[in-house]
């Protein structure tokens with residue numbers, strides 16, 4: 001006799017352990033290559049001595065620090081075990097069976113997975129020929145069943161970002177009872193002044209009585225805490241309230257809470273690192289274009305090569321040079337921008353790819 005499990009989960013891939021390549025340069029997960037700042041390591045080490053205690057389940061100190069930084073009320077922000085967990089909580093809090101989640105595609109790989117795990121339906125809206133979110137097609141795809149829309153900007157994996165006018169046009173067209181979640185995992189790497197700060201846009205919408213706009217951010221990318229799992233959601237209080245109801249108790253661990261607080265205290269130093277990555281992004285993109293590649297303008301800490309059918313061949317070529325990139329079969333390859341030395345190793349691999 002076999003235990004009865006959900007038949008709809010059969011279409012999800014089973015867990016496969018990640019492959020590690022000793023000595024390789026890892027440019028596959030949009031992490032920062034430099035380690036955490038010494039002040040952050042010290043805060044984690046000190047907190048380790050108290051790890052026999054449960055963490056503060058509500059992460060009150062971190063929530064208060066975020067509210068101060070973002071100039072919102074404490075009931076307008078909540079933290080989660082990585083922003084990917086907050087994505088899942090948002091769907092759980094808005095969708096019952098038959099309700100729809102809408103998102104661009106290709107975009108963040110977690111959207112389709114968490115949507116299916118919750119049991120909601122999904123609508124994927126193809127990107128434009130320029131690898132950007134297709135605002136008009138997304139507006140046209142909203143139905144009365146759409147409860148939640150993820151707007152990934154800058155978009156993972158293509159790096160393109162919506163301008164203020166594009167984002168505002170989208171928000172104006174979406175019904176007020178459909179929650180729009182602006183996923184800004186890469187906000188700290190944005191350099192184009194036409195790309196707005198999502199939290200500022202959300203606050204303007206709230207001031208006009210539009211309570212359906214939320215923003216997701218994470219400590220995993222710019223703040224270099226991917227291994228600790230902590231992200232946050234900024235949203236109107238009623239949205240925060242329901243998202244907290246579907247929270248797994250103690251989901252944000254004690255070390256993550258102190259590390260996030262220490263990182264906020266060292267923000268200037270971390271953001272200076274981001275500026276170096278942004279400068280490297282410009283250099284790497286220019287050299288790739290020079291070498292004959294199509295590379296969409298990126299506002300994130302990665303670039304996208306829309307190689308289509310040659311994506312997996314490019315992946316194998318990079319692996320042979322001990323460079324681990326992220327390839328999507330038949331579509332393209334995403335490469336994280338890190339330090340000049342690592343970027344140079346990747347550029348050498350890209351230049352030697354037979355074309």
Ligand SMILES: *Cc1c(COP(=O)(O)O)cnc(C)c1O
Nearest residue numbers: 082083084108156185218220231
């Ligand atoms: C990396 C990423 C996240 C964040 O993940 P965490 O769970 O916070 O590590 C969220 N959204 C997008 C688009 C991402 O690329």
